[in-house]
Amino acid sequence: MDSVRTPDSDPSETSDSPAPPAPASLAGKVRSAARWSLINTVVMRLGNFATGILLARFALGPAQWGVYGIAQTVLLVLLSANELGVGLAIVRWDGDPRRFAPTVLTLGTVSSGLLYAAIFVSAPTVAGLLDSPGASGVLRVMCLCLVIDGVAQVPAGFLTREFAQGKRMVVDALNFVLSTSVTLVLAFAGWGAMSFACGAVAGNIAALIGCALAAPGTLRFGWDPQQARALLKFGLPLAGASLLALAVVNVDTMVVGSSLGQAALGFYVLAFNMSGWPVRIISEAARRVSFAGFSRLAGSPQALAQGFGRALGVLVTGTVPLCVLLGGLATPVVHLVYGSTWLPAAAALPWLMALGLVRIGCELAYDCLVAAGQRRSLVLVQGLWVVALIPVLVVGARLGGIVGVSQGHVLVAVGLVVPAFLYALGRAGISLGHIARACAWPFFGGTVMTLVVLAAKRLLGDGTVALFVIGTAALACYAVCVLPSRRYLLGSRTPAPEAA
Incomplete structure (x- = not known):
């Protein structure tokens, strides 16, 4: 199968495409990244697990968890399409990704901003359709993560491409500490499901700053029409598939909320x-x-x-x-x-x-x-x-x-x-x-x-x-x-x- 090329590459130009890594080198990178990624995920999930126990036992009831579930479902579905799938090009395409990263950043930021504007206006209607009118305000706050993610997906993509999971662990730790702290403080202060929304926004801001510091020079906006066309051709089918994948694991929340x-x-x-x-x-x-x-x-x-x-x-x-x-x-x-x-x-x-x-x-x-x-x-x-x-x-x-x-x-x-x-x-x-x-x-x-x-x-x-x-x-x-x-x-x- 032919390798995927960057939109501004030419078949005759091979200097931008690095030689394929030796199998041993690639295997070493994958093993190292996998170890860091597993440690990162276990630590973060254990922290989230402990936080969930505290909230479920002492701060929130089933109905409030239901409101949070509705807001989380909508956010996840929108996140699957908020950058139109073009962010994966940073990881997948051959050549120097810094040549097309500015166009990826512009596309992701604009599309996520438009999606947020749409959900802000339609939040009361969406919450009503899901039989959770109280979720409207939570939706509007939590979905601010769309815009943050649209900006962060470029530096995060560079970290993934380079198997830099050690740096990613530090970024995720910043996200976890800030989001958990805000969520717990607001939940015990009586903010209910809104505490999750505010915590998510705070944590995503910390993650954006961390990714930008870990991958310096990647937050540059730019625009190249030829690159944009190639990126959309590559990304839109993936965004559609991702949207369908998220629908698979979130449509049940909508069915249960509206029916039960x-x-x-x-x-x-x-x-x-x-x-x-x-x-x-x-x-x-x-x-x-x-x-x-x-x-x-x-x-x-x-x-x-x-x-x-x-x-x-x-x-x-x-x-x-x-x-x-x-x-x-x-x-x-x-x-x-x-x-x-x-x-x-x-x-x-x-x-x-x-x-x-x-x-x-x-x-x-x-x-x-x-x-x-x-x-x-x-x-x-x-x-x-x-x-x-x-x-x-x-x-x-x-x-x-x-x-x-x-x-x-x-x-x-x-x-x-x-x-x-x-x-x-x-x-x-x-x-x-x-x-x-x-x-x-x-x-x-x-x-x-x-x-x-x-x-x-x-x-x-x-x-x-x-x-x-x-x-x-x-x-x-x-x-x-x-x-x-x-x-x-x-x-x-x-x-x-x-x-x-």
Whole structure:
């Protein structure tokens, strides 16, 4: 497959395109970036986890969580399209990105500003349609993050391109400290869901400043019509696919909010956030590295297939035990962490954990297909997912409440979306054999873990002590089951015997 060129490059000009990095050099960069990214994500998510416990137990109720869920959903959907997908060109294209970065910055800033103006005017209508009129003011404040993100995506893209995850960790730490401090102070002062909005804006401002300092000289506005046309041609399909991907994981919030009310939405948002712990801790760390890594391997189908298989194996191996434990021990975990007030959320959690595992694989496949240039296949798969999901979730909400919505998610994902992604990956040269090899041992270990958890719960019950005993025993069984896959995951090879 031909490499993607910058809009101002010429096929005859090769001086701007650096030589492909040696495999060992690239592997070293990816490993180092992955370590920093994982440390960063774990630390930040543990901090967010502790903050969520404080807020849920002592400051906010289910209805306020519901308002926050509505505002967060709208923001995430808009963020997927606010820079028209052109920011990925900083990471993906060959050549010196500083030549076209000013045009990327201008496009991103203008588009995000227009989106914010639209949501500011339509906020009361959007909140009313979602049966959350109190979310209007929260929407207007929280969506200021659109404009900040439109400016920050260029320096952040440079950090991703260079695998500079150590610097990114410092930036994220600034974001976390400021956003958490503002949120906690305002929440305990009685600001309700607005505390999340103000905290998000404060944290994003800190992140923008941090990215600008970590990647100096990248915040320069400029305009080149030829570059702009090429950037939009590259970015708009990706923005559409990203918008569809965000719709997949956020349309349920809109369905629950409009059908079941703010209290039910609060319970669902809490359960969905819990199901996202493995996704955010493991998958988010990997995705900060995977797209840049897959982009370097896109010219070799064999290398891309091997890289995807190993990345998927690592992700699934790390995610399966978390999903099994949170799903199988949902009631005692929710009670222990958040208190009895939030126990209705536990009923939906096992199904959402299954969805979380599917999401991790689909998100990695998403990055691989983008890097491989399979944008049309990606848009078709995401579009199919959304079209099938909406009616199923509506029916699920009416028949089974938040549990029915969770079951509908899993039904569509497993029955329709996974086969569609497998087909798209096959077209990119990644066979079912690569995927089966990556998933076989973790799935076997997960099955054993599930049987252990179910049997132990019948013997020991759902108490706090039983929770830790069951979890420890299940994890030990899983570790034994996946031990044979360690050579594949580490990429180690048995050395050839030396000649006598």
